[in-house]
Amino acid sequence: TTTQACNFIIFGAKGDLARRKLIPALYQLEKIGSIHPRTFILGVGRAEWDLLTYIKIVRSSLERFMKESINENIWCRFSKRFDFCNLDVNQTEQFVHVLNKLKNLDLLTINYFAMPPHTFGSICKGLSLVGLNKERNRIVIEKPLGMNFDSARVINSQVSKYFHETQIYRVDHYLGKEAILNLLVLRFANSVFFSNWDNNTIDHVQITVSEEVGIEGRWGYFDAMGQMRDMVQSHLLQILTIIAMSPPFDLSADCIRDEKVKVLRSLRMINTNTIHEIAVRGQYTAGFINGQPVPGYLEEIGSNKDSKTETFVSIKVNIDNWRWFGVPFYLRTGKRLAMKYSEVVIYFKKPILNLFKDSYSILPNNKLIIRLQPYEGIDMQILSKIPGLGNKNRLKITNLNLNLRKIFSGEYILDAYERLLLEVMRGIQVLFVRYDEIEDSWRWVDSVIEAWSLVDGVPKLYKAGTWGPSESTEMIRKGNHHWNKCT
Numbered sequence: 001t002t003t004q005a006c007n008f009i010i011f012g013a014k015g016d017l018a019r020r021k022l023i024p025a026l027y028q029l030e031k032i033g034s035i036h037p038r039t040f041i042l043g044v045g046r047a048e049w050d051l052l053t054y055i056k057i058v059r060s061s062l063e064r065f066m067k068e069s070i071n072e073n074i075w076c077r078f079s080k081r082f083d084f085c086n087l088d089v090n091q092t093e094q095f096v097h098v099l100n101k102l103k104n105l106d107l108l109t110i111n112y113f114a115m116p117p118h119t120f121g122s123i124c125k126g127l128s129l130v131g132l133n134k135e136r137n138r139i140v141i142e143k144p145l146g147m148n149f150d151s152a153r154v155i156n157s158q159v160s161k162y163f164h165e166t167q168i169y170r171v172d173h174y175l176g177k178e179a180i181l182n183l184l185v186l187r188f189a190n191s192v193f194f195s196n197w198d199n200n201t202i203d204h205v206q207i208t209v210s211e212e213v214g215i216e217g218r219w220g221y222f223d224a225m226g227q228m229r230d231m232v233q234s235h236l237l238q239i240l241t242i243i244a245m246s247p248p249f250d251l252s253a254d255c256i257r258d259e260k261v262k263v264l265r266s267l268r269m270i271n272t273n274t275i276h277e278i279a280v281r282g283q284y285t286a287g288f289i290n291g292q293p294v295p296g297y298l299e300e301i302g303s304n305k306d307s308k309t310e311t312f313v314s315i316k317v318n319i320d321n322w323r324w325f326g327v328p329f330y331l332r333t334g335k336r337l338a339m340k341y342s343e344v345v346i347y348f349k350k351p352i353l354n355l356f357k358d359s360y361s362i363l364p365n366n367k368l369i370i371r372l373q374p375y376e377g378i379d380m381q382i383l384s385k386i387p388g389l390g391n392k393n394r395l396k397i398t399n400l401n402l403n404l405r406k407i408f409s410g411e412y413i414l415d416a417y418e419r420l421l422l423e424v425m426r427g428i429q430v431l432f433v434r435y436d437e438i439e440d441s442w443r444w445v446d447s448v449i450e451a452w453s454l455v456d457g458v459p460k461l462y463k464a465g466t467w468g469p470s471e472s473t474e475m476i477r478k479g480n481h482h483w484n485k486c487t
């Protein structure tokens with residue numbers, strides 16, 4: 001699908017996000033023919049670059065951050081789209097320079113703010129001063145959208161002063177991942193799951209997003225945030241809401257987001273009485289990843305040796321609504337864990353009577369394992385009879401296994417940023433986060449962080465390359481559950 005022609009402006013063209021994610025994603029969209037021939041891309045940043053210098057930077061970003069090598073025909077088309085504008089976004093009166101660079105003012109303008117949130121207010125103001133906040137224009141903003149509820153509110157109000165909610169696209173890149181989108185199909189296109197998705201049939205749910213990477217040179221940012229703010233507030237809560245939400249009336253952005261918000265509002269707040277029982281924070285020490293030694297969090301470059309910031313969180317979440325009351329959702333995420341892997345595991349309730357005591361004194365739960373990354377797939381664990389004679393039944397846990405990558409191996413799977421940029425160009429907001437999702441998720445996250453700050457000063461240590469501190473295993477065991485073994 002070709003999108004409509006637009007002016008695509010990247011504020012923060014010098015930065016990491018622009019070079020690592022946006023430029024390669026735009027190139028891929030060029031390659032698959034999704035960018036309109038008249039679309040123009042303007043990089044904005046503080047640098048005395050002429051066009052040639054900027055084009056060289058664009059090319060070197062592709063060379064460095066793309067998995068494939070550059071195709072010269074595509075590059076020829078792609079590179080002609082660019083221009084650069086030297087601008088300090090705090091000098092709002094200078095935004096006229098941006099306007100002067102746009103060749104066609106009749107086109108829709110998309111403004112991607114690849115900059116920290118404290119600049120959002122002045123970018124919005126600058127755009128409005130030159131009339132670029134007109135109704136058809138869009139802005140794209142990205143986390144960190146605040147550090148807590150109050151600061152998230154400030155950001156929302158700064159941008160909503162100049163742009164209507166229908167013009168604001170808040171990125172959570174997990175919403176651009178193929179496997180996350182498939183969750184909607186799995187749940188609402190398959191009656192077998194649709195009708196078995198509540199506290200009558202489901203025992204508990206586990207969501208794991210484990211990472212191998214450490215801090216990747218971002219110590220300052222990460223240390224101020226920690227895994228709770230960096231990963232749980234955004235990606236894990238997004239996955240949780242898609243798993244837990246009730247069916248929307250249709251697939252429009254607001255119908256889906258209305259249902260997600262209801263889940264966020266039903267999250268049981270955490271307080272100092274409950275925090276010890278249900279939440280564990282961890283911090284990695286030196287260890288091995290794929291056989292290679294890696295430093296501990298406090299030994300990373302730029303570190304503050306006294307930091308108590310968590311690099312791991314596991315937490316039991318209760319959703320106090322009719323559908324989920326009594327069904328714990330266990331979340332687990334950390335840096336420098338044993339492998340890069342994300343999954344959702346649905347544990348169904350056991351049969352009320354066990355007729356197979358010869359084989360299992362307690363029958364295991366059926367499990368639906370939804371693998372999100374690196375390889376999208378779905379497994380269903382069911383019990384089967386081991387063939388053979390004899391009057392005793394012998395049962396075994398067997399796997400119905402769907403490898404989505406393999407089944408759709410002929411299809412091009414869009415990377416998260418490619419999909420999200422395409423959706424912004426198409427003007428579809430389904431995969432973007434509404435202001436109230438942000439605020440309601442912060443409200444709950446704040447309750448956890450506040451309880452931690454009041455009762456529990458130090459994170460539990462875990463060795464890099466493991467599955468986190470032993471307290472995490474203990475926490476889930478208290479609920480008579482154990483973490484699914486990721487493979």
Ligand code: BG6
Pocket residue numbers: 211213230231
């Ligand atoms: C980002 C976080 O949003 O997501 C990072 O800021 C994290 O800390 C990253 O490493 C993980 O994304 P992905 O797509 O690699 O799972």
